[in-house]
Amino acid sequence: MKIDRKKRNIIISLLVIIVVIVSSVLLLHKSKVDKEAASIKNKTALDTGELKKDDVKKSNPNSTTDNSKTGRVKSGGKEASVANKDITNKGKVQTAKQKQTILLIQQNAKIAAQEKPLTAAQVKDENTKVESSKDGLVVFIKAANFGSTAEIIKDNKKFSSYKYYQFSIGNKKISAIEGISKSKTTLFPVQNAGTEVVVKFLDQNKKVIKELNIKLSVR
Incomplete structure (x- = not known):
């Protein structure tokens, strides 16, 4: 088809x-x-x-995470380090403040002590130290089990030529003869601050070559 x-x-x-x-x-x-x-x-x-x-x-x-879209990760180590550093600095500041407070307290205590008026006995004692120091010699006295202990503070340049010393009141000897280099000796009988004594300085033959009238002082 x-x-x-x-x-x-x-x-x-x-x-x-x-x-x-x-x-x-x-x-x-x-x-x-x-x-x-x-x-x-x-x-x-x-x-x-x-x-x-x-x-x-x-x-x-x-x-x-610094950016959720990008998935970029930022380390937090630096942030933690900065935080620790801030804490440390804060501690240092507190320590400095504490030290400053202590210094202020000490300074205020010194000022208060200076402003506090001296007693009559303290004034007398201070004057005694000044008078005695004119000769380059100060004698401090304190109680002891036997008699009193006398401590001699002297200008070595002024007393270098002497060999011995001895304490007396008038003609009465109240200490042993001591070498000039010995700074402490015992006085007997007991002596009190403010008492005037005689300190005799001797040569190598123990002959008296100098005498000083000294008032005993307390620290």
């Missing part, structure tokens, strides 16, 4: 339309598959990034 030209053109047109439709359907399906694959890939990448961030945090507990 022979088909005419008109029918043949119609059949060809229908076949072309069918091919176009099928091709379109295939292209749409492929595009959808590609989109789904891309979506799955992106989700997988994000999940992987989150896991990496968690691993970084676990490996460095001091680190903090």
Whole structure:
């Protein structure tokens, strides 16, 4: 059976339309598959990034996330170091304040002691020290188990030529003869501060070559 030209053109047109439709359907399906694959890939990448961030945090507990979008991690070590430094500096400041407070207390105590009026006995004692020091010699007295202990503070330049010394009151000797280098001796009987005594200085033959009238002082 022979088909005419008109029918043949119609059949060809229908076949072309069918091919176009099928091709379109295939292209749409492929595009959808590609989109789904891309979506799955992106989700997988994000999940992987989150896991990496968690691993970084676990490996460095001091680190903090600087940008949640980029996943960039910034170490928190410097921040911790700065915080520790601030605490240390604060401690130093407190210590400095405590020291300053102690100094102020000490200064106030000194001022208070200076402003406190001296008793009559203290004034007398201070005057005695001044008078005695004119000759380069001060004698401090304190009680002892036997008699009193006298401590001699002297200017060695003024007394270097003498060899011995001895205490007396008038013609009564109240101490043994001591070498000039010995700074302490015992006075007997007991002597009190303010008492005027005679200190005799002797040469190497124990001959008296100098006498000083000294008032006994207390520290």
